[in-house]
Amino acid sequence: MTQKDVAARLRALRSEMEKHQLDAWVLPSSDPHNSEYMPLRWKVRQFMSGFTASVSTMVVFKDAAYVWADGRYWLQAEQELAGTEIQIVYLGQPDVLPWNQWLVEQLPEGASLGFYGATMMVKAVADIEDQLKSKRISVHTEQDLTDAVWLDRPGFPMAPVFAHSLAYAGKSALEKLNGVRAEMRTVKAQAHVLNALDDIGYLLNLRGTDVPTSPYFHAYLVVTEEAASLYAHTQRFSAHILEGLKQQGVEVRPYEIFFDDLKALAGQAVWVDPAQSNLLTFKQLRSFNCRLIEKRAPSIAMKAVKNSVEIDNWKSCFVRDGVAMIQFLNWFYKNVGSGNLTERIVSDQIDGQRAKVNLFRGLSFTTIPAYGSNAAMMHYGLKEGVETPVKPQGFFLLDSGGQYDDGTTDITRTLVCGPCTDEQKRHFTLVLKGMLRLSAAIFMQGTRGLQLDILARQALWNEGVNYACGTGHGVGYFNNVHEGPHSISVGLIDQAIVPGMVVTNEPGVYLSGRYGIRIENILLCKEHCATEHGKFYQFEAMTLCPIDTRVVQKDLLGVEETASLNAYHAVVFQKLSPHLQGEDLQFLEEACRAI
Numbered sequence: 001m002t003q004k005d006v007a008a009r010l011r012a013l014r015s016e017m018e019k020h021q022l023d024a025w026v027l028p029s030s031d032p033h034n035s036e037y038m039p040l041r042w043k044v045r046q047f048m049s050g051f052t053a054s055v056s057t058m059v060v061f062k063d064a065a066y067v068w069a070d071g072r073y074w075l076q077a078e079q080e081l082a083g084t085e086i087q088i089v090y091l092g093q094p095d096v097l098p099w100n101q102w103l104v105e106q107l108p109e110g111a112s113l114g115f116y117g118a119t120m121m122v123k124a125v126a127d128i129e130d131q132l133k134s135k136r137i138s139v140h141t142e143q144d145l146t147d148a149v150w151l152d153r154p155g156f157p158m159a160p161v162f163a164h165s166l167a168y169a170g171k172s173a174l175e176k177l178n179g180v181r182a183e184m185r186t187v188k189a190q191a192h193v194l195n196a197l198d199d200i201g202y203l204l205n206l207r208g209t210d211v212p213t214s215p216y217f218h219a220y221l222v223v224t225e226e227a228a229s230l231y232a233h234t235q236r237f238s239a240h241i242l243e244g245l246k247q248q249g250v251e252v253r254p255y256e257i258f259f260d261d262l263k264a265l266a267g268q269a270v271w272v273d274p275a276q277s278n279l280l281t282f283k284q285l286r287s288f289n290c291r292l293i294e295k296r297a298p299s300i301a302m303k304a305v306k307n308s309v310e311i312d313n314w315k316s317c318f319v320r321d322g323v324a325m326i327q328f329l330n331w332f333y334k335n336v337g338s339g340n341l342t343e344r345i346v347s348d349q350i351d352g353q354r355a356k357v358n359l360f361r362g363l364s365f366t367t368i369p370a371y372g373s374n375a376a377m378m379h380y381g382l383k384e385g386v387e388t389p390v391k392p393q394g395f396f397l398l399d400s401g402g403q404y405d406d407g408t409t410d411i412t413r414t415l416v417c418g419p420c421t422d423e424q425k426r427h428f429t430l431v432l433k434g435m436l437r438l439s440a441a442i443f444m445q446g447t448r449g450l451q452l453d454i455l456a457r458q459a460l461w462n463e464g465v466n467y468a469c470g471t472g473h474g475v476g477y478f479n480n481v482h483e484g485p486h487s488i489s490v491g492l493i494d495q496a497i498v499p500g501m502v503v504t505n506e507p508g509v510y511l512s513g514r515y516g517i518r519i520e521n522i523l524l525c526k527e528h529c530a531t532e533h534g535k536f537y538q539f540e541a542m543t544l545c546p547i548d549t550r551v552v553q554k555d556l557l558g559v560e561e562t563a564s565l566n567a568y569h570a571v572v573f574q575k576l577s578p579h580l581q582g583e584d585l586q587f588l589e590e591a592c593r594a595i
Contacts, residue, residue, distance in 0.1 A: 001050035003083040009048050012087070012149040013060055017114070024107060025059040025097070025145060026115035033197045034121050035277050036482055037214040037365070041154045042119065044146045051080050053379065060084075062450040068099045071454055071468025072378040075512055092468060100124050105132040109292040116562030117279040122272075125279055127488075135504045141279055156255075157210040161217050161236045163244070164205045166299065168406050170309025173204045174248040176302065180223055183298035189271035192297070193262070193285070194221040196276045198480045199299040204230065205251065206241070213365045214480050215403055220258045220281075222265070227251065231258040263271075263288050273297040300485050303476065305500035310477045311524065312504075315542060317359070317407030318522075322544030322572070323579045324353045324402075325411065329546075330587040334398075336417050341390040343369040346398065348466035354402045364401035364408050364481040371417075372394045374514030378469055378508070392418035395428075397516050401481060403427060409543070410481050412506055412520035416548045425551040427509040430515050432552060433459040436505040438471065438488070438539075438560045439568070442528050445535040448494050449488035449503070456488070456507040459556075466511055475522055499537060501525045519547055544572050554595060566594040 017025050027049075031042035035484075036054060045051065045058045045494075053073040059066045069077040070091045077088045081358035090096055097105070102160045107113060113132070120141070129540055132139060139489060147153065166172055180203065184192055194200055196378055198215035201207055206219025228250045237245075245252060253261065255417055259280060266288040272281065274294045285292060306314070328350045347369040370380040371390045375397035390396055396417050399412035414428060434456040449472065454461075456471045470489030485495045488503055488579035497503065521543035528538040546569055554562065569592040580588055 004047075005338050006050050006084045006086070009149055013145060014062060016145040017060070017062065018161070020114060020140065020143065020145070021112055022114040022140060023062065023111040023591070026112050026113070026120070027060070027146070028105070028115070028119055028121075028124070028345045029053070029055050029057060030119050030121060030243050031117040032278050032280075033195045033218070033220075034278070035197055035211075035214070035216070036480060038213045039154065039157050039210050041156065044119070044150070047146070047150055049081065049086055050084070051077055051086070053077065054383065059099055059103055066099075066505065076315055076379065087281060100128045100577065101131075104128045104135065106136055107386070109135045112134070112138050112140060112143070114140040114143070116144040116146070117283065118144075120279045120530060122274040122277050122282050123277055124389065125273060127293065136403045141283070156218055156233060157532075158233060159209045159210075159233050160238065160338060161206050161208045161232070164201070164207050165364065166205065168309070168313050168478065169205045170307040170313075172248065173245070173250065176203045176205075176299075177223060177228055177250075177263065179302055180298050181225055184223070184225070184271060187271060187293050187295065188269055189293050189360045190268040192223045192271040192275065193265075193281060193298065193533065194223070194273075194297060195278055195281060195507060196273075196297065196299075198476060199276075199297060199303065199484070202303040202476075202479060203299055203358055204245065207361075208236070209362070212570070213363050213403070214557065215478060216480075217253060217362060219517075220255070222261075222349050228571070229253050231255050231261070238529065242367065243421055249281065254558070265290055267291075269293060271295060273300075276300075278443065296485070303472055303479065304485060306477055306502065307500070308548060311500070313406035314477060317404045318542050318544050319575055319579065320357045320359070320404070321407075321409040321411075322401055322576050324357050324586050325350075325545045326414075327575060328353045329413075329415070329585050330356055330499075330593070332415060333587070335416075336390060336396075337347070337392045339389070339392065343374070343390065345390045345394070345499075346390060348384060350398065350400050354400075357402065357404070359405040359406060361403040361478070364403045364410055365399075368397070368399035368412075370398075370516060371511050372515060375414075375518075376510045376512050376514060378467075378510060378518075389484060390417060393516050394516050395517060397518055399520070404584065405476060405478060408476055408478055408481055410475060410504060410520065410522060411543050411545055412518045413547065414519060415464060415544060418548050422515075422550050424515060425553050425555070428463070428551050429553045429556045430465070431507050431509055431517050433521055433557060433561055434564070435521070436557075436564045437522060438505045438507070439521065439541055441561070441566050442536055442538050443497075443534075445498075445537065447537070448493065448496060449486055450490065450492050452497070453488050453490055456505065457490075460509065462508065467508045467510055469508075471507055472523075475502050476503060488578075496524050499526050502542065505539075541568060541571070546592075549595050550563070552595060555560045569594065 207215040472488035509520035523539040
């Protein structure tokens, strides 16, 4: 998108704001279902600004425009917004307020604020509700002004919805729905309304292809004690799937009538999750005099703790994904010295390698193939028409993953392309050191991710180095690659990590204009022991892929860390070697050699 495009779109939006007498308009990075990854239809902030980050919020005034970017996207924002009038707000820096708190401070008394209520989650407004009232700021949520500006706006995706087999899911939809109903009874809820697409797909063992990287479809779900209503585009369902849903007490109704149908819940006690539900859902329920029980959806915890069938399947998935990675790595290291590689060629190679894997359904996110200074941008992406060569020196950071019927993968490896500086070697080793420390953690029942985060950062902090993002996120099972409610980060998230949860372990170093390093595995939490002091848990690495050890400064690793690395590589070789042969097997053997 050009600077002229951005200017023209902002002029058109401000014209609409003037028609509706609005002082400010907010463009969030969300759809009506609070999805992380969305079809193009809902990428309104990207359309308006040209800023392609997956998470950001834009605020447009009559004479100014702002975009909030957290530490993952600062460099990207500076590049993509250069030359436009849009100002960057560096979220995460001292004294920088979130967009909603900043906005309510900036708006004058009696101002008019607008956003499309279906794409704004309740919590964002609830956090500033008192200030809005005290300043007599009116809020307008019914119109979607983007429609008038985005003349060729894409429609809803309509590819068929498909079943996620019980052989992979481990529990039927009815079992899962009855689990929700049991939780509903504990809070005396007569109905539960869900907006979140990953939760809906999980509960009903259904998947879709509405976005390339997340296997869900547009829908709402209403669960009562006796039945469940799925609101979706009905033409997307086969007769076989409709019959299967009917047998489990689920009726499929048109997506478009969801808001009108909420009147059937009039006067009832309805459980809604304010962090996941859009504002229009809340407004409708309140207009029908429902008693709202505002509480985290029970499906969030249910899907976060994987059952034994899911875990067993997932381990098989990691073997196949690991084999694809070995075949890719063997190709990469044979070709990196040729001078013919580009980031795009490398990205196409790993994507193509995964596409050959059995049960593959697509990528779990757009591959990040970052050479040299590009890797300093945590969520770097390829740009059309830009071909960055990969030189036989320094680092190449590759963050990639796949969606399979039996699991979701997310792996980052920093690959040594050739000679590296002493500083690069030291930083690589410190990142590895933190990654190994966290992998080897043994922790008590009730431990939060905040308490574990220091294990990944301490070696870097000792030398005055930090990374401006979390250390780990939950991962869905053939679902969203980023999944809550748990994480490992410096932020306080009041959710204990429990057996059955999986979480990434991905410390890094990002030096603007120079290089980036990240090493990432997915870990499974499982029981370690129980003593008179309580229960203790540990992690098991599910990701199976060697780490490039050629630049490791061995004197920086402790005895236990070296043993942990060698033990990990021994497992990788044991699990992957039966599935490889020839040069690929030779490469694996060399890559897994003990240091």
